[in-house]
Amino acid sequence: MTLSHLFAVRSSWLLRSSLGLALAGLLAGCAGPNVQDYAQQQPTMDLREYFNGPLTAHGIFTDRSGRVVKRFTVQMTGRWEGDNGTLDEHFLYSDGTTQRRVWRLRHLGGGRYVGTADDVVGEALGEAAGNAFHWKYTLALLVDGSVWNVALDDWMYRMDARTLLNRSTMRKFGLHLGEVTLVMSKTSQE
CATH class of the missing domain: 1.20.5 (Single alpha-helices involved in coiled-coils or other helix-helix interfaces)
Incomplete structure (x- = not known):
C-alpha cells in the first residue's frame, strides 16, 4: 500500500x-425536551385536578411563517370519576365558525394518560411531570373540504393555580404546518 x-x-x-x-x-x-426535564417544577400538573370544572381558553393558530391565521376562544368543562374523565370543549373561531370536541381521558398511573376524541385518529398518549404535560396524537383536520391527518406535539405548562399555557406544533409528512398557542384559565365556580 x-x-x-x-x-x-x-x-x-x-x-x-x-x-x-x-x-x-x-x-x-x-430530539427536543423530555417531560421529565420539568419534574421539579411547581405547581404540579395533575390533569384530574386541573381539568375538573369549567375553564376558558383563548388561542391563536399561526401558519409556518408565524402569521396568525385564526383566533379562537374555548369554553370547557372537565369531569372526573376516579381515573376516568371527560373534557367537553366548545370552540368559537374568529370567522364565526364553531366546533365541539369531547375528550375521553384515562389516568394510567405514574403521570401517564391516554385520551380519545371523535376527530383523533387512534389514541393520544401523554405524560405529566412537575408542572408540564406532554402528549402526541394525530388529529383528523378538515382543510378546504378534505380531511388531513395532522400530527400534533402538544405541551402544557401549569403557571399557577388557575393558569395553563398550551403550545402545539402541527406536522404533516414531517413538514411543519403551524402552531396553536392557548392560554387556559380555571373559571370561578361561585
Missing part, C-alpha cells in the same frame, strides 16, 4: 466519521 493510498483511505474514514458525528449531533438536537 502506498503512502498516498493510505492517506486517501484515512481521509475517507475521517470524512465518513465526521459526517456520522455531525448527523448524530443534528438528530440529538432535534
Whole structure:
C-alpha cells in the first residue's frame, strides 16, 4: 500500500466519521425536551385536578411563517370519576365558525394518560411531570373540504393555580404546518 493510498483511505474514514458525528449531533438536537426535564417544577400538573370544572381558553393558530391565521376562544368543562374523565370543549373561531370536541381521558398511573376524541385518529398518549404535560396524537383536520391527518406535539405548562399555557406544533409528512398557542384559565365556580 502506498503512502498516498493510505492517506486517501484515512481521509475517507475521517470524512465518513465526521459526517456520522455531525448527523448524530443534528438528530440529538432535534430530539427536543423530555417531560421529565420539568419534574421539579411547581405547581404540579395533575390533569384530574386541573381539568375538573369549567375553564376558558383563548388561542391563536399561526401558519409556518408565524402569521396568525385564526383566533379562537374555548369554553370547557372537565369531569372526573376516579381515573376516568371527560373534557367537553366548545370552540368559537374568529370567522364565526364553531366546533365541539369531547375528550375521553384515562389516568394510567405514574403521570401517564391516554385520551380519545371523535376527530383523533387512534389514541393520544401523554405524560405529566412537575408542572408540564406532554402528549402526541394525530388529529383528523378538515382543510378546504378534505380531511388531513395532522400530527400534533402538544405541551402544557401549569403557571399557577388557575393558569395553563398550551403550545402545539402541527406536522404533516414531517413538514411543519403551524402552531396553536392557548392560554387556559380555571373559571370561578361561585
